[in-house]
Amino acid sequence: MTSTHTLTHSYYSAFYAEKGYRFLEQIAQTHSMPRNLVVFSVMHCYEGSLPYLNVLCKLADHVIFIPKQATFCNNGTLLNTIQSIPNCDVVEPGFDKIALRDPVRCLDLIQQYTQEGQAFLILDHGGYFSQGVEAIFEAYDEQCVGIAELTANGIAKYRNRHLIKPLVSVAHLSIKTPADYEASECIVHYTDQILREAFGLKLNNLGFLTIGVIGSGNLGRGICKTLQGKGIHDIYVSDQDPRQLTALPRNGIQVCSTETMLEHCNLIFCCTGNGALHSAHIQSRRENLFIATVTSADDELNLPELVQQGTLQYVGGNKLVTEYQNRHGASIYLIAGGESANTPFKTGMGDPTLYLFEAAHLLAGLHLGSQSHSYAAGIQALSAQDEIFIAEQWLRYFYSYT
Incomplete structure (x- = not known):
């Protein structure tokens, strides 16, 4: 070569x-x-x-x-x-x-x-x-x-x-773990940056944002660790496999079902890559919700189907945030348009x-x-x-x- x-x-x-x-x-x-x-x-x-x-x-x-x-x-x-x-x-x-x-x-x-x-x-x-x-x-x-x-x-x-x-x-592979943790750190960092730029919010605005994480693999755990490093300790985590949740309470994290998370949280990190939130979750939402993903809205929300069946209606947005509304008029804000939250920015x-x-x-x-x-x-x-x-x-x- x-x-x-x-x-x-x-x-x-x-x-x-x-x-x-x-x-x-x-x-x-x-x-x-x-x-x-x-x-x-x-x-x-x-x-x-x-x-x-x-x-x-x-x-x-x-x-x-x-x-x-x-x-x-x-x-x-x-x-x-x-x-x-x-x-x-x-x-x-x-x-x-x-x-x-x-x-x-x-x-x-x-x-x-x-x-x-x-x-x-x-x-x-x-x-x-x-x-x-x-x-x-x-x-x-x-x-x-x-x-x-x-x-x-x-x-x-x-x-x-x-x-x-x-x-x-x-x-x-175990050698992929460092990159997953690096990605989770970037996703938290850029979610914070987008919230500041678009809404004047910070991730650690206590009383304004309560955060949930769906999925407790490398990326989900990395996001929790990075959030805690920012002084955020009121974190809810759900996972389809309860075994994945057993180590989290000892680190001060509230484990729960996705349904319970949606009752308490207005910012959710979707970290499964495969259907973190279903149509019923979005359809029944009555309060505004911020969503950040580690993959895409197609993978985590099946966004095209939600729009096609009328569960979500496009409102507007830019490269930082895309807004949809459900049938109850609740706004669903997709950070980075629903793509991994570090995609709008340069990766060195x-x-x-x-x-x-x-x-x-x-x-x-x-x-x-x-x-x-x-x-x-x-x-x-x-x-x-x-x-x-x-x-x-x-x-x-x-x-x-x-």
Whole structure:
């Protein structure tokens, strides 16, 4: 791999970009991709994605970049920079998240960007290909080498699909935990910033805001910890699995059902990635409610259906807040339009934890692409040995670990 690459969109992003690129390049050098391989990569439209994308484009014959909708909407000009990377094509607008829910459109996408008999790999992020996966595997049995999925909510979307090819998950690796906690810290920070900018509110305005957290995985627990660091201690947490809640009361957190939370809270962080709030929760609300998510309003609220069935009516908003009203006239304010609350803002490359999960996603793709693996059909995790390898390389590279 040569050193010519496009790592930044603006001058001020350059501080850590080269370092992240070199680390991912180091991981990539452990395997080689087959010639003439096409990679379909679902990725955030962040400058922080550029080092990873550049490494992919050095490995594959062609990379088809499919921008995550939330960050694409806020960083559309970045697509010109991405388009300038050799071997990289930005997918046509007709192949977005909504379109790919149709298996026929998934097949159209594959057909448009691959030649007959050409092998391809899917690096998914959030289950974009989950509803078309069976059609893809059936139509392209010889060409598709497999799928690597980055997120837990993405894996949940693939869970009940009939998979005749391997799908490698990096969603629940221990090395992803630092990045999850970093993300939760960012989400709290930017929720606070948006509330200040749009409403003149602060998260720790006692008497104005009471906060609930739905989901007590890494992100939910990280949000609780960050809130407590801001002096907020009246926090309600719910989870579908009561086992996840048992450690929280000893940390001064009120555990409850989601219904109880809605009786007490007017700001809720949705941290499940898969239906935190249902139509009945929104429909029965009689007081205004702020909602921040760690994924999207599609995943956490099924927002398109709420609007289509008339449960919510769009009122207005901007890139910081979108307002809907339910049938009782209660306003439902979606922080960052219902996308992860840090999406309206620049994400820098100076947080090395970002490269841990990118390295895992990359390595899973390398295994699948090189076909030097023992993966069976269906969902499986990256191996413990691979995880240890990434952790050691990361510690050595960024922190002089010996």
